[in-house]
Structure formats: C-alpha cells, structure tokens
Amino acid sequence: MTDALRSALEDRQWQVVTPVESAVDGESLVLEQSLRLLPGKRATFAGRWGRRAVVAKVFLPSVEREQQAEVSGFNALQQAGLPAPALLWAGALENGLLAVIYEKLEGAESLGSGVRGERRSAFLAATFELLASMHRAGVWQEDIHFDNFLLANGKMFIVDNASLKSAAGPLSVEQSLDNLADFIAQFPWRERQALLDSPYLPLSLDIAEDKARLLLHEKTRKRWWYRANKYLTKIYRNCTEIVVSRTGGWHLAYKRGIDEVWLSKFKAAPDSVMVRATLLKDGNSATVVRTELAGRPVIIKRYNIKNAGHRLRRLFRETRASNAWRAAHLLQMAGIKTPVPLVLLEQRRGPLRGVAYLVTEDVGGEEMLDVFTRREPTEIELIEVAETFRVMQELQLCHGDLKATNFLVTDRGIQLIDLDVLHAVASSAAFKRCQQKDRERFLRNWYAHPGVEKTFKSLLSSDRLL
Template sequence: MGNNYTVTIPGEDVRETNTLTWKDLHAAHFAFDSPFEIPLIDDQVFSADEIIRIIPGKRLVAFGTWQEKPVVAKLFFDKKHAKRHMEEDLAGVERLRENKIPTPPIYYYGICKDKRIYILLFKRIFDAKSLHDIWLKKKNPERLLPALKGVTVELATQHVLGILQNDLHLKNFLLTRKKIYTLDGAQIELFPVLLSKKTSMHNFALFLSQLGVGTEELQMKLFNHYASSRGWLLKPEDTTELFMMIKKWNHERWLRYQKKIFRESSEFACMETWSKWGVYDRNYAKPEFERFLHDPEMAFHHATAVVLKAGRSSTVIKVTLDQQELVIKRYNLKNFWHRLRRCLRTTRAATSWRLAQKMKLFGIPTAKPVAFIEKKYFGLRGKSYYVMEYVPGEHGGSYFMRHRGEEEKVNEMVARIAKLLKNLAKLEVTHGDLKITNVLIDDQENPRLIDLDGAAEHAALSSLRAGWRKEIKRFLENFQDDPALQEKFKHALGGEKAG
C-alpha cells in the first residue's frame, strides 16, 4: 500500500513507513497495523505509529505525531459521509469545551492533501487510563468506588448542562490523578435545558449496566450518589425503575454484541473454507495458532499437548502455542447416527463460544474464550473445537478436600461459588451440568465456571425457575458424602429460588 520509504528514529531500529492515500485507507482491514504518514492540506504531515481502532471503509484512530507533538488522530474516509462524520465529532467536542467539560484539546482539524480524508488531531494525554481498562483489571470493585463516584458526578454535571452522551460507555472516560476527561464527541447531543429525570436515569442506567451482573450494591451506591449530585429525593419506585432500565440495557447490549462475536470486527476474525468455519480472537493470531486454525488436529499431536480428558463425546487437551497455554476441547462424533443428529444443529463449540462471550460481557468469571472451529462436510456440520485460555488452579471438589477443617476458608469459598451461580441465573442462564468439577478455583481463589456446552438460556421466568431448581438439586448431589458442606451450600443458594 502506498509508497514505501525509510524513517530513522534516533536510538531505535530503522522501520518501514507508508505514505497512505484514500484508496489505501479505504481498503485497510481490521488487521491493518502498519506505521504510516498522511500529508495534510498545508504540507504538514501526520505520522501514525500505533493503530488503536479501525472500522473498515469508515474511520481509523491512531497514536502518532504532528509538528513533533504526540497526538491521537481520528481519520474519516467514508466514501460519502467522511466530512459529516468529522464535523459531528468536532461539534460534540466543541459542546464539551463550551460547557467547560474536560476533554483533550484539538490541535488540528480539516481535510488531508488528497481531499478525501478528513482528520482530527487531539493532544495525547499521558499517565491516564480509560475507565474501561481500570474496570477490567479490578480485583475489588469497592476500591474503585472513588473513581466511579468521580465519573458519576461528571455525568450528573453533563446532564444538568443538557449534555447527553448517546453512545455512553466506559471507554468514553479517561482518568488521570487530577482530571476526568470525556472522549468521543460524535454521539453527543446538546439540549437547551437540563435533562429530565427520566432521560437522565435512562442514560445513567446505560452507564451502570456496563458494570455487569452481581454489582447491584455498587450500582445502588452510585445511583444514590448521582441523585445526591442532582438534588433528588429518591422514592422506592425510582430504584425499581432504575433496575428495570439496567435489565433492558443488558438485553440490548447483548443483542448487539452477540452479532459481533460471529462476524469480522476489530476484536474477532472469521475463518471460512469449504471444509471449515470458525471465529477467533485477533490477539492470538500468531504463527502456531494460525497453523492450528487451518489444521485443528495438529494441536493434538503437538509436543506440548497434555490430555486432560479422553472421552467418547469429547477430548480435552492443554497445549502451548506461541508461548500461550491453551485448553482445546474437541467435540467428537461417536458414530454415524450421532453425526446425523448433530449435523444440522448448532455445534457444542459454537454454544460454548457464545455463552462464554456472554459471561465475559457481563463480568461472570469463566476461562477466556479464544476461538471455535467447525468442520463441514458438504455444508453439514461435523467435529467442532472450542479453544479457551488455560487457567491455573484446581476444581472445586479438590479445593474443599484440601481445605477441609478450615472453616473460615470453606465458608468464604461457598459464598463466592453461590454468588457466581446466582449471577449466572441473573443472566437467565443455567449451566446444565453443574458438577463441582466444572467449578474451577483459580490461583487467586476466584471460582470460574467451565464446560458451558450444555448451558441453556431461558426466555420465560417459569423456565428459569424450573432450570434453577434442577441445577441446584444436581449441584447439591456433589456433596452427599459431606452433609455439613451440603448444608452450607443449601443455605447460601437460598433454596430453590433463581437468582
């Protein structure tokens, strides 16, 4: 793409950089990550050194330099709407600035030299983290309460000023020690007066929904803080309405996300040939892993492969590919009739992938999903493979056996596992095979659910309750030889009520 030439950076290796045209950018795909330069209209140059995000055919965000200043660039190159997209983003940023809302300063905006690419250049803020990254790396949500309260006050302030972030998410906030910056002006709407209570609550519920299930106590604290910032006196029905809004947002967010996990996106890549189809996380696309995608059976003969389970219906191995420990579960077809029954149904690997992604979206611990692959025969589904990150630890049965007699430790783990199962029920999902061996205790003593191919989603509350009763009955059978532990779980799980 473009014309190659060499840029020499003092103290660094020589690297190749491209001067890109509109045609190059418009053809760039999700995997594009090469350094490049774009000449601007006044003979200045923007040099990109790290791609942050790309939406093919529309826009790209990158770190780079302009006039020797570190910047964040947004490039707009949609065939018909590039100028409008830039102007909308610019207008949103201006609305924030006019209302004294902290946002990174704009150094430059306008059209590039080829007159088809539009660009916004922002000051790059260092020593800052997005709220999204902070939340993902949390160990104790309560420790983030001060930061979350700070963002809550920022949102309340914006609502009082009539500012509405229609595309509100955790990545919209960049936090330093002293400031909270609001990013992304494209979906900002300005109202002539402060936002109504209903509109404010609806928008704030979208923010709270992204904290995941099982955070209701934290969500309530933040809602009280928001109401206090707005001078509201809350009524019981306000709390009921808020959590109904959060549930609605959870549903809408999942409907959007489940489409993303089965198609090309900045996060996922698809692989399709006449004999196989699958989706994988782009972060793992390295040489050995890519060989596995083309020949899944190679992993089962790899020098590092260790068999964890060798059953008729499935084979599970741990293997190291590209220095990354993975677990691969192959769903076997036992005979011709089994193949016939499965060939038109959703594969168990695709089910595991889908539900693991749902759990990840809503903050329910499981092994991180990496990929799934389905083999095809004349368009009919055959063997399938599900890949997840290997999580060091032990299954729940082993944990309780090892800590027998340590009352405090056992009680704490019972409470954690019970909370995990209740949070899964809040997603209207039941596991379907709730053996204690399918609860993995990681090295930080956090329980995670694995083996999701038998899980079920419930559209009706009656179905969920019936599934939950069956689930808990099955789970309690794990402890028939330990009545004291069985009683602890029975008490912690609250009998037969889902969630």
C-alpha cells in the same frame, strides 16, 4: 505520507503502519501511535503537530458526516460550558483524508485504564457529577463508555464528541435514566450492584428516589442484555477481537494474535494435533486433551459424532462447540470466571454441521469436588461460588449440568467449565425450574460430605442469593 493509511482504511485492514506523516497549516503532523481503528471508517492516533502533543482522528471521505459530528459535538460542549480537550484543527489532509486534531491530555486516565481502590471511588464520583451536569445541560453521549471520561491534572474531561447529542433543555427523567443505565451496564457485576445503590448517582429530583432506583435497576438489566447480544453477534465475524475464515468445508473463528502457524496446522489436521497431546478425557460425546499453542498451555475439546443417528440429529443444529464458544464470551462479559475461548473450528457445508472443536486456555487447578473433600472452602472461595450463582440468577442463565466437577479451583479463583448447553432462559417460571435443577445437581455431589454439603446448602439459601 498518508497513501498507505488511506489504503489500509479502504481495504478494511485491522492494522496500520506508523508513523504516518503529513503537513497541516505548514507544520509537520506525525501520527506516532495507533489508538483505535475502525476499518472502512476512521483511525485515531496519538502524535505530534509541530511541538504539540495531539490526538488526531482521521476519516475516510465517505464518512465525512462523522468528522462533522466530532466538530458539532465539541461545539455543543463549549456552548454548555462542559470540559473537553481543546479542538486545535479540523479539515482535509492530503489524498482527501479528513481529520480532527485535539490537544493531548498528558497523563490522562480513564475508568478503563485500571484505576483501583479509593482513587477509583473518587473517579466514579467525579464521573457521575459530570454526567449530572451533562444531563442538566441537555447533553448526553449516545455511545457512552468508560474511555469517554478522562481525568487529567485533577480535572475531568469529556471525549468522543461524535456520539454527543443535545436537547433543547435538561433531559427528562426517562432520558437521564436510560443514559445512566447504558453506562452502568458496562461495569463488572459486583461493582455494578454497588453503583446502583450508591449515593452519588445523579437521580432526578422529579421522581422519588426509591422509584428512580427501581427503574434504573430494570433499565440496567435490559441494557446489559442489549449490549451482550450485540457483542455476541461479533464473535462469529471479523471484528477487532475475532478473525473468521471459511475454506474447504471448515469454519474457523479465533482470537486475534493467535499463532498463525499453529492455526494452519490445526485447521489442516485437528485430530493429528490432538493425537500428539495429553489425553484428559476420551468419551463417546467428547474427547479432551491438553497441549500447547506456541508455548501457551491450552485445552482442546472435540465434540464427537457418536453414530449415524446422532449425526442426523445434530446435522441442522448449532454445534455444542459453538454454544460453548458463545457461552464463554457471555460469562466473561457477565464477570463469571471461565477459561478464555481461543479457537472455534467446525465442519460446515452450508447449513449442515459436523464434528467441531473448541480450544480454550488451560487455567490449571483441580476439580472443586476433589479440593473441597480434602479441605474446607475459604471465605473468598465461598463468595466466588455465591456470586457465580447470583449472577446466573440475575441473568437467568441455566448451565444444564452444574455438577461440582464443572467448577475448577485455580490460583485465579473459581472457574466454571463445560458450557456446552449453557443458555439464557426468557421465562421466569422456566428459569426457576432450571435453576432448581442446577442447584440440586450441584448439591448432589456433596451427600457423602455432610460438612461441605451443609456449607453449600446454607450458601445457596442465604441473603447472598436473594
């Protein structure tokens, strides 16, 4: 029955037990698989209604307006002649829960499901063609994302009807570009650049194409930062990805799925865990060890308090561990490879900060300086280094200590580490100064190796970074 489901939603739990069974119009509704959960609001399931495969959205009564928005959005698509999975039923379940039931598109794929190669190019072209049809019909999605467009049996479909908005006529140039920018900003950097210059973007004929592309570039950059800042607020609170707890003077944030037994031991005595690990660095400012988290190799970095004066200076400031936690999430969103941040543990008393710890995955590999003094970098490695600098340039990110030893050459590519002071710079002039320092610091490592130095000097002044 649906009692447990309603309790889970009302209690803001992040998991629901399936299957959930109910009855709709005399037929059995079985919710078999949880697809998405928004605690306190709604849950989406794949299941069966009688003999039909369906997708059902279930809402708490307190968000009835969202159920109504689903139905209104579907009706708007129907009136505009735009494709959407059939709405089979909308109404109230037992216990006051509300639901909207759609047909399930068997074998459906989305851009977020890993479509690659030529199929992805065709998928993108079809998606932007559908976006153009939506804009001409005066319809757009306020919360547009990859999984809102599904390809099934060779046909595109629009889903997530609750975020649909409609205008009296076709969208204006400004509205159309804003919606495109919101969508394109979600793509990885390399693909985003290709899309911004692609021939199948639905750019309005009411404005010169070159001007439209310039506007779209700028709107996309701003929209990327809007999404990034919104995401970075989530990594310090409970959300789909992160769990946060505050007890006994400790502030803990960690990725969902991390072993709870290990976390309990680490939180109770972090230094004891580090003592039993393999020491990698024992410095005044930081201590770094390698260990295992439930069989998974990880790196733990403790940010030390050197003396009373240092403690006083750091007392009211954000910890370097917290900055690195945020920076790692930011780089991942930007498409720059960096070890996945897993756990942030800080001593806190109100606004006062003390010692802090950061746990990341262990990506293995070797420091770039050691590798490229033994051999020449490959073309792929040079491309990855160039793209790292290019993305940091586009987003105006300053590393602050960009020496070659802070790049790791791994079997998963070039990884950027030591993000303790990485930050975004708002002023273009200030960023240019910071960027110059980062580049000079990077090149300084290669003075004793003229061949590699020449390669990187050429790389950093090439068209790849213009």
